Amino acid sequence: MFTMLNKKLNRKSWTALIISAIIMLSACSTPNTAVPAAGTAAPKSTGEAAGTNTPMADQQVLKYVTLNMPRSLDPTNVDAQRITSDGIAEPLVMLNDDATLRPWLAKSWKNIEPTLWEVELQPNVKFWSGVVMDAAAVKAALERHQKLNKRASSQIGGVEFMVKDATHLQIKTPKPDPAFIFKLTGFAIHNAAEADRLGDKFNKEADLTGFMKPTQFIPGELLIAEAVAGYWGVQPKLKRVEARLGSDGQARLLAMKSGDTDADMNVEVEQRISYEKDKKFDVLYPPGSTRNLWLNIKKVPAFQDPKVRLALSLALDRKELIDGVSRGFAEPVTGHFPKGLPYALDKGPESDREKAMKLLDEAGWKPGADGVRTKDGQKLQFKLLTYSFFQPTAVALQSQFKEIGVTIDIEPVETTASNQLMLDGNFEMATYCSCGSVTGDLGGQLKSYYYTGLVSNYGGYSNPEVDKLIDQLSAEFDASKQNDLAKKIQQIVLDETAIIYMYNSASWGSAYNSKVKDVDKNLRTKIVPEMYIGK
Missing domain, CATH: 3.10.105.10 (Dipeptide-binding Protein; Domain 3)
Structure with a gap:
């Protein structure tokens, strides 16, 4: 697996490749709205059928390469920002490639007053440990971001989080902020109590809500994740993700052409033409x-x-x-x-x-x-x-x-x-x-x-x-x-x-082997639950 890519990287003395798995649900919302936009769907509940057009389960392994590999699974860590895109961690609200929002762990939201927001949480969400993700747990996670996440000050600094009931969290902002909900897209929800108990071990043993859970994690080198049984939302068709960090764009291209990997999540200019000329690949680019x-x-x-x-x-x-x-x-x-x-x-x-x-x-x-x-x-x-x-x-x-x-x-x-x-x-x-x-x-x-x-x-x-x-x-x-x-x-x-x-x-697009089906065109570099490996 990844043999050609590893040889190329060794020859160029690049850092060994690494993995990331990314996960998204299909549910769109317009910005600053309390409910999903008309004609779209929020994430579906646990137990939804995965479909009948998917090949055998043992074939549902997605291998991909990327420039960005998390060095920590703790969402407050500066080097863990990729884990939300990897489908390991999840925010309350997801940002689409076109800069609109879609519900995620938050089912809906509304602006009650200029400085007061209320978020309704998805029901029946649990952390991997089995602990319920209720409003108190979300409050604790966001307050832990405020305390430890160096990027939090510019987004949620001075914000007060208040539990209304188990599924409703109220948010008080220091000043009126009509676009506040956008700021929540960058902060993954995690079991803060478990993080406090484990200390530094939480970097490798995080308790999160994503539908892919790491089974092997070498910071900066390797991440293998498997689908979570009983995930709260759409049940993933992929059973496992195997990915590595590829620092060299040409090496990633060679791995794709040889069939050693299914996706390159960071297509660079030098390789873009090669991908686009080859009918074996589908190339998607985000807005510039x-x-x-x-x-x-x-x-x-x-x-x-x-x-x-x-x-x-x-x-x-x-x-x-x-x-x-x-x-x-x-x-x-x-x-x-x-x-x-x-x-x-x-x-x-x-x-x-x-x-x-x-x-x-x-x-x-x-x-x-x-x-x-x-x-x-x-x-x-x-x-x-x-x-x-x-x-x-x-x-x-x-x-x-x-x-x-x-x-x-x-x-x-x-x-x-x-x-x-x-x-x-x-x-x-x-x-x-x-x-x-x-x-x-x-x-x-x-x-x-x-x-x-x-x-x-x-x-x-x-x-x-x-x-x-x-x-x-x-x-x-x-x-x-x-x-x-x-x-x-x-x-x-x-x-x-x-x-x-x-x-x-419009750099850093994604290239997929044409066998990879149901890629979300508004989450181009992310793995969604509907994605699967076809024939």
């Missing part, structure tokens, strides 16, 4: 997002000068990044959000190398004998954190910045390892894929990137006017006013080069 270059303004003195930040942005040959590095599977960038959205800017950053060099001259950075600019004895030289998916882009950036006298040292890390480095601010520049995308929570997304002091504002950008506008946007219920405020915020951060926007791209 803005690829950006993070600058650590807080840590690096040179980046505290707006002229230096703007010069780096102007130095980019974005056409080369689009046509060359991205093989044309990208579009020009306009700002934080991809162009064409009602809250996106019409015009994005310029590319002008001559202007970039003039700005650096004005800022006091003069070319040395070796061509590298210096000021007060310091070279204009930075370390660029990147990982395999972004390495071609990193190499292009290194070359482009050299043209204006800036030296870049590329520091590649394993994909999952980059999460903690970014949260700790342990970087100077980074091609980290925290990328602006279509959303139903404009205020929440812009806040996580640009609000002063938030841990997810990795670069440490700060502007009191932006903070004030984000607060205003987050409390605004009128869609037209939301769009106007979002554009105003984006224009300010664009003018100040809070982040360097590179291009818009």
Whole structure:
């Protein structure tokens, strides 16, 4: 199993492959609604028939490869964010690829008052241990996220959770937030009491609600999961998932072509054409997002000068990044959000190398004998954190910045390892894929990137006017006013080069062997209960 892929990775000295299993239920809801949208269905109850068109049970094993492998099964851990997509853990509400919501562990929700929400839970849900997942258990899980999850402060910080009865949880927000429910998509529900009892052991022995339960887990290397008997929702047709982390996109492609694996959950540009030309594969891509270059303004003195930040942005040959590095599977960038959205800017950053060099001259950075600019004895030289998916882009950036006298040292890390480095601010520049995308929570997304002091504002950008506008946007219920405020915020951060926007791209799609049936087209990289291996 995975023989060709392992040989390829060993030859290239890449980290061994790893697994993830992803699970979703078919039930759609429009944002901020109390019940599923008309014409859709909520997750079905335990005992629903799996269907009669599925091959024999012993054939229902899905093997897949991915760039992202959890290092922990504890949902509060920064390196466990993939487990929700893997179908091991579950949130109250699931985010679709088109940025709409669907009920999950929450059956419905409603906004009672501007700062008060009520969530109705699915009935008969239990953790793997058999403990009932009631409102008290959900409250404990979300409060544990508030305490331990480093990303929680920007989403559910200051939120109060109150048990109304066993199946109803009320949520009090500090301020009116019309898009609050979107924030719940990032926090998987878990047995907090068991987590407190086990301590660090919970990283490997988590008590969750997903329909796939790990039977073998080597953090950063391997995950095998089997279907849970008596799962509360739609009974899965797949009986087992076997997956590994493949750092090399070409190796993943070879494994797919050889039949060693059934799915590649992180299709990269270099392999996309090969997949699309081969009729054996179905390739699905999510909506595009803005690829950006993070600058650590807080840590690096040179980046505290707006002229230096703007010069780096102007130095980019974005056409080369689009046509060359991205093989044309990208579009020009306009700002934080991809162009064409009602809250996106019409015009994005310029590319002008001559202007970039003039700005650096004005800022006091003069070319040395070796061509590298210096000021007060310091070279204009930075370390660029990147990982395999972004390495071609990193190499292009290194070359482009050299043209204006800036030296870049590329520091590649394993994909999952980059999460903690970014949260700790342990970087100077980074091609980290925290990328602006279509959303139903404009205020929440812009806040996580640009609000002063938030841990997810990795670069440490700060502007009191932006903070004030984000607060205003987050409390605004009128869609037209939301769009106007979002554009105003984006224009300010664009003018100040809070982040360097590179291009818009629909990257990291999924490729499935055509034998994999009933893939959810709105959860492209996730395994849904209806999915099965056909003939």
